[in-house]
Each structure stands twice: as C-alpha cells, then as structure tokens.
Amino acid sequence: MRSLLPQADEGFYTWLKQLHCSSLKIYAMKEGSVVFPREPLLRVEGPIALAQLLETTLLNLVNFPSLVATNAARMRLAAGPSKKLMEFGLRRAQGPDGGVSASKYAYIGGFEATSNVLAGQLFGIKVSGTHAHSFVMSYSTLDDIADSDFKRLVLDCRKKLDYYGTNDGELAAFIGYAQSFPDGFVALIDTYDMLESGVKNFIIVAWALHQIGKKAIGVRIDSGDLAYFSKKIRETFRSVDEILNTDIFHSMVIVASNDINEDVLLALNREGHEIDVFGIGTHLVTCQKQPALGCVYKLVSINGVARIKVSEDPEKMVIPGSKEVYRIYGNEKYPLVDLLQLSTEPAPEPGNVPARGIMVRHPFYESKRALVRPTKVVKLLSLVFDGRIVEEDGNPPPTTVTAHDKLSEARNRCRDQLLELRSDQTREVNPAPYKVSVSSDLYDHLKKVWAEQMPLSELK
C-alpha cells in the first residue's frame, strides 16, 4: 500500500492498522426482496471515513448481483412458472468469480439449475447441462464406439425404424452418452441436421434405452428457429409414439438454448412453442438491455444533519436524511405503496391510522399525493451488521443454516414478492408504475433541505 500510495502520510497507515468495524451498523433489504427506484437497499451508519472506505466494495457487491437477479426474475416472469430455466453463462461471464456470482443470483431470481459445477458445490444449486457439439463431432463412424449389447440393440432399433440417412458419428456419440448416463440421456441434436439426423438418432437410442428399462430425458436444440423446430420435434415424437405404439416420446423434454433473452421468451410465447426447458447464458450474465445497474452510495446525513448531493436532473436526486422504508398493504392482497419516512418518525401502524388515512406524497411533485389505510405494514430494512453479522434478533446467524438454505429463502422471497404485485405492474408492455412515496414529514424535510443546501445560480 505504501508503495502504491506514496502520497499518503504515515498517519493514514496507522489509522488503517487500528481500523475496526465495531461501531458500524448496516441495515439492509432482505436478499431477494423486490425493490424500487429511489429506495435505499442499504443504510450504512458509522464513522464517516469507514463508511467511505466501504463505498466501492458495497456497490460492487450490490450492483451486479441485483442486476442478474432482476434479469433472471424478468426471464422467469416471461417464461412462466411451468418452464424450467437453466443458467449456462460461465463462458461469457466476467471471469470465474463473475460466473459464480451470476449462477448464485440467477438462482435467487428464479432459475432452477446451473451448468457451473463450482456454483453447485458452493451453494447447493442443482448442476445440469448436456454434452457439447464437440462431443458429437469427436465420433466419425459407428466403429468409433466399441461393440456392446447396447450398441447391437441400438442398431437393431435403427433397422426397425428404418432410419438409415442419419449421421453415423452422431449415432455413435449418442450410444456412448446413453451408455454412460442411461438415466440422464439428453441429446444435443443440431450438430448436423436437426430433423433428418439428430432427432432420429435420439429416437433410435431412446427406444433402445426403453427396451432395457431406462427412460431417456429428451433433446436439446441450440440453433435455428426454436419455435418452429420445437413444434416439428414434438410432432415427430407424437407420430413415433403412434407408429411404435408406445407412450414414451410425446412427453420427452425439449431443451432450447442459443441467444435466448427476455424478448425471445416473450416472442416464443406469442408464437407458440413446445420447449420445456430454457438454457440461458450470455443474455443472463450480461444484460444487453442494461449492462450495468446504476446503484449509487450517497452521504445523506452527518452528525444528525441531512445532506444532499445536487443534481440537475430531479430524477437522479437522492432523498436526504436517514430513512426507513415501509411496504403498505390495503384490503387486497397486493401492496399499495412503499413509504419512505425519516428514521425518527414512528412506523405507520394498521391499528393507529387517522380517520381519513395516512397521507403519502410523491417526493418531487406537490400535486401527487394520496391517502392510504394500511391493513399490514412491513418494514423493509433490517439490521444485518452491528459490529458483526447479526440476525434480526441481534444475535449472530445460527451455524446450522447452509448457504443453500439462505439462497432458497431469498429465492422464495423473490418469487412470493413478485407474485404479490398486481399483474398490470409486471406486464411486459407499459407496466403500471408501483408507487414509491414519502411521508408528509419527509416531504417537508426534503423541501427544507433543498432550500438550505441547493445553490441558486443566476442566469447570465
């Protein structure tokens, strides 16, 4: 450090050496929470220099995870609850650690599985994937697979099905894969020709597996028009069941990958498709619509005095002062509004509401205000660090809770909170905005701080 920052004086290093976090408090939204613009995701309280040292670290640890979880949750909403979503992003992520973060937060956002084995090991996420094109291409002829009972059975099935035009190397690869994973046979069928070779070779091998009492899982397609091919493949499966008088093919799983993003999922829904599982990589771990989330870390109060960073754009204005966020529910099940208050204000209480209701206000537009009568109030920020990591009861978290338990809890919270929203707030086109309001006291406070601290420049 001294050689990197020679301009810093010795006192800085003495201070660094004795630095500790015993007087630091962090309040945070629970992991997996649905949050809205202008809400504090974290509130950090402590000595100013310590709080400033944490700025980049906290932003780094909040921005990318929140982006990926949001991206994943949007894909989950677009795909619908019945589809399976697998994260395939490691190869396009920002290094190994970016890949592991992406796997973890995609899971929170609603993905089921990851192809990242390390993420599986660290967080107990189901590891899932298929084989590569190069696996298929590494077989050229049927001689590339050693003779076996199963191979002979497969060749017999091919004969009965009269599927001779298919690629022999591909068939050899499928035989090899099915022999190694008789209970996990998913074939990547687009190395040569999906309909003329891949799906037929899959059917041959799946039928052979069936005859030895095993059940193939399905196919993966990684190119071409996914809607068209998935329908063609389902059709083929149904007709094979008819021809063979079996009941095994029509329900085979069809996995699709290749450049899938939220818009592709929505377009596939509109067109109709037969895909059961989506493998999503690049567009999950790098979000094309918004490659970076712009969370900021701002000083809002010092020695009890509210501070404000001026911005010419009111939408970018940070609300000054130490704040709490409450989610307020009415008679229906959905939340009505998130209410920001000064930390010093009493929490709104369902049992203690003025006759006409509580006034909630838009932070910037005087004319936008409303009354609410809460039936339930949830405080969104809770103490997570108080000189050490703590639970809501103020004690350290129990050691029996696994990484997977914590992740599942966050994942369920994300799902439940998204389901709670009104459907017009989560629809794809022109979603209705969810209200984030401030209390009357905070509104007055805001106006006062602005008047005091915002410069008044003269046009000239």
Next chain:
Amino acid sequence: MRSLLPQADEGFYTWLKQLHCSSLKIYAMKEGSVVFPREPLLRVEGPIALAQLLETTLLNLVNFPSLVATNAARMRLAAGPSKKLMEFGLRRAQGPDGGVSASKYAYIGGFEATSNVLAGQLFGIKVSGTHAHSFVMSYSTLDDIADSDFKRLVLDCRKKLDYYGTNDGELAAFIGYAQSFPDGFVALIDTYDMLESGVKNFIIVAWALHQIGKKAIGVRIDSGDLAYFSKKIRETFRSVDEILNTDIFHSMVIVASNDINEDVLLALNREGHEIDVFGIGTHLVTCQKQPALGCVYKLVSINGVARIKVSEDPEKMVIPGSKEVYRIYGNEKYPLVDLLQLSTEPAPEPGNVPARGIMVRHPFYESKRALVRPTKVVKLLSLVFDGRIVEEDGNPPPTTVTAHDKLSEARNRCRDQLLELRSDQTREVNPAPYKVSVSSDLYDHLKKVWAEQMPLSELK
C-alpha cells in the same frame, strides 16, 4: 463432485484423479495482439476428453478479457494518444474478480491508470483517483476544518480573490484534502455548483498551495455537459492567471468522468473540449454496444481428420482443420492480409514467392481472391503450453519477469499493432475491413470437408 454428479460412474472419478496435462499443447496469439473474426486465438491439441474439459475455462478466460481490451483500445483510439485514460469501473463490474480483470485488460488496451488498488498491487498499474462527493458533503462549514496556517492562508486568498459566494463546506473539504495531499490536489468540483462554487474554491486552495511552493494538479467534473464545462473552466483558469499575473492555472489538468463511452469521446472531439484526462468506469467494464464477446471453442480435427460444425449461417461457420495464421506485409509498413493455412502447409516465405505472387482467397466466396508478394511474414500463433507453460524457446518463462513486465509488453504490442493498421481500417465510420484469407490449399480442403460432412436436406 460425487454428490453433485451422482449419475457419473466411478470410472470417471478414477480418470479425473489421474488426469494430467503432460500431453497437452496450446498455441496462442500473443497477449495484446490485434486479431480479426474467424482467426483462431488459441489452438489446443491433446486428448479429446481433456481438451473438452477445458472448453468453458478457456472461453471464460478469453472472452471477457478480449472484450475489455478491445473496448479500451477503441476508447484509446477515440480519445487520441495525448489524453490520459483512467479506469474507474470496479463498482459496476461483475464482482471483485471481474473488476480486477477489467483493470488489467483495460491497461493492455491502452488505459494509463486504475482506481482499483488491488489491481495496482497485483499488476503494477498506476493507482489513481480523486475524492468522492461524500467527502465534500461530509463538511458543512469552515469550522469543520481545524485552524492551521494553511487554513488561514486559504481564507486570505479567498479574501483577495473576493470569492465569497462559494460553499463553505466544499472549501473546508478542499482545504482538508490539500493539506493531506499537497502534491496531489485534484478537486471534484461539481458537488454544488461547478462554476459558481467548485472551480472558485479550487482556485482559492490551489493559489494558497502555490504560495507555499506546492503545485495543485487540477479538477474533476462528474456531471453536466462535459464539453461546455471544460471550456468554461479553462476560460476561468486563463482569466485568473491574467488577473493574478500568474502562470499556474491555464495548464491545470481537467479530469472528466460520468457515463463516458466511445461515442461520447468521439462527440467531444467533434465539438471541441478542454479535457485532459478521462475517468471511465461503467462503459469500460460493461460494454453497452456488445456486452459479451462471442468467442467459441470448436473441434476442428480429430485423429488428423478435419471436422466441421454445420451452421445455417455461413458467417458463423468455423473453418475446419488444424490451422496456422500468418500476418503478411507488403512494401508498405501496414499488414496486407492475415492468411490462414493448414498447419501442414509450409509457411509463406518472403524469399520464396512464386513470380506472380501467392494466391489468397476469401474462405466462402469463390470470386474473392487476390495475389500477394510478402516482404515480411509473422506467424501469429506460438506454443505457450507444452505439458507446462513455455516460452517460444520451449523453456519455462524466466522467473525474473514481473506481472507488470508482461502486461507492459502486451500493452505495447496492442498499441504498435493498432498503429500499424491503415487509418481507413480504424476510422469510426464505415471502417474498411481488414482481409482474413485462406490459402488455396485450405480453400480446397474446406470445400472437400463441406462436401463430405455437410448434410444435404430435401425441401418438402
């Protein structure tokens, strides 16, 4: 691993245990090389299963670094050679490790410094930055800074300059910063009002520093119209030099940050500006135009037989076979073409060219071909791993080479190779494409492999 992949049989784990890389060879483009679409960046030779295991790791380690280095190099071209570029991306990167990768490869692409202290420590990159808005905001009045000779001198300067309308808290912050870093005073001047407060407070403190024999560095602006404000600030500096009869302000450094990307740099050039240094974060570590680089890892040959992965899109077709890449120069200094050949073909030699020249062909369009007479030929792939990491001489790299030496070498290579290109190939609008051709032998080989391995489907 066993619990994660219960479907794998014991033989797989036995195999994993005895796995070693002694028979693995990797040929690679030198770090920092300028490369073009369809060229192999790496050629991996070895047992098929081992080569397949490396797929995701190699893609992860090549895709993001190449993207960031390319992005940085484009920003360097856009900014021009005389500007300084600082990497400020950690807070928006994919986790701490993504941030460190970004710092490293931004340096190779032509950035000078990073705000990431760890990257500075690991790679010897210059660490640079300024203070935060929150640092300024943590001071409210002049009483927030203890009395000192320097403070009194500053207040005296303010009086002489008659700069009374400026924000007192901001002035206090600048005094504090200048006292701690008298040789590194760069002030962030846009917390309140850039022209009415920030730049004036900077001038007050810089003048005081001058009077004690120190030289301030300059100012940073992080919002607003960067072209307009940089010109206004330069104007102010010049007029202050005139008023005070000094020679210190006109050449003060102006640093700009805030949402800068390649297009902003180009637009600033067109409009004219007075910025000396750019701090670029978000759009460097996450590339909005193309958030992920789509490098792929394909099997091109097995047991000496070329293999091809069929794609309906010829542009996506991978050229089969084990290949070399040669960069060919003519009489001018710039390279004429990159030539892909089969590894078995002899390298083109300047001293051994047929009378009419060497035929180079477009890989897909028969009509596109040309003759070249090389005056210099550079082989782009070299052996970097041969059972262990090796240098070109086949020996392990000397232990005396530091991480910074390697990085500087790559950075110089990137700069030199970009300078070598014709300017119409690097211009911003409609750049002339650089030719990537194949030899006649490789062209014939291509056609043969396609005919053999590409399925012919029937329209129906």
